[in-house]
Amino acid sequence: MNTELARFNMIEQQIRPWEVLDRDVLTLLANVRREDFVPAGLGALAFVDTQVPLLEGEPHGPCMLEPKVEARLLQELQLQRHEKVLEIGAGSGFMAALMAHRAMTVISLECRPALVHMAAHNLQHAGVMNASVQLVDAAEGARGLPAEAPFDAIVLSGSVAEVPLALLQQLKVGGRLVAIVGELPIMRARLFTRAGEAAWSDVDLFDTVAPRLAGFAEPTKFKF
Numbered sequence: 001m002n003t004e005l006a007r008f009n010m011i012e013q014q015i016r017p018w019e020v021l022d023r024d025v026l027t028l029l030a031n032v033r034r035e036d037f038v039p040a041g042l043g044a045l046a047f048v049d050t051q052v053p054l055l056e057g058e059p060h061g062p063c064m065l066e067p068k069v070e071a072r073l074l075q076e077l078q079l080q081r082h083e084k085v086l087e088i089g090a091g092s093g094f095m096a097a098l099m100a101h102r103a104m105t106v107i108s109l110e111c112r113p114a115l116v117h118m119a120a121h122n123l124q125h126a127g128v129m130n131a132s133v134q135l136v137d138a139a140e141g142a143r144g145l146p147a148e149a150p151f152d153a154i155v156l157s158g159s160v161a162e163v164p165l166a167l168l169q170q171l172k173v174g175g176r177l178v179a180i181v182g183e184l185p186i187m188r189a190r191l192f193t194r195a196g197e198a199a200w201s202d203v204d205l206f207d208t209v210a211p212r213l214a215g216f217a218e219p220t221k222f223k224f
Helices: 003-018 023-031 067-077 094-100 113-125 138-142
Strands: 084-088 105-110 131-135 151-160 171-183 186-196 199-207
Touching: 003 023, 003 067, 023 067, 067 094, 067 151, 067 171, 067 186, 067 199, 084 094, 094 105, 094 113, 094 131, 094 151, 105 113, 113 131
Parallel strands: 084 105, 084 151, 105 131, 151 171
Antiparallel strands: 171 186, 186 199
16 A cells, blocks of 8 residues: 555545645644554554544444544644643544644543553654543543643543533633534534633534443433
């Protein structure tokens, strides 16, 4: 496989058509080696418009999101070099690596030891020094990291039924949170912004689907 041609085609045929036009984001996607964050044996999927499963035997478990989804979320966050970011759901570390190139520091929470090891190894191998991965209980991770708050940005790298208020409260005023919210068959990427001490705004970005993040509450199912 011609890796550089595949990377170029990914950017031009998948990512640009999804309204990702920020030059800095596009340059970053051209320079950060996505193939280094894909599990062994799945390298052929590094540049394909698909979710990449991260754990053997769990085809519907945690995954790398499609390149276009990662790119669009990164663009919508509009990270600045002085900012501190919290990620919930480390995956393979790729999203943390992208954000670390744009922000001051990234803290990524992950409840699966195998993924903590994978993400930390991949970040170290890529020379990313300003991103760290912490092992947490799933329910604890869903509560964020109040001891390190406030954050300029928070990313939920998976889907949730709804975003807990406790996470929104960990944003600085002006801070942003992106998440994929809803239930199958309809989920939407949503951007929340803290407008004041007790005020938040939100906007729907695009429709997509993603595996659930562990530890977050699900809506009660009523039976009649």
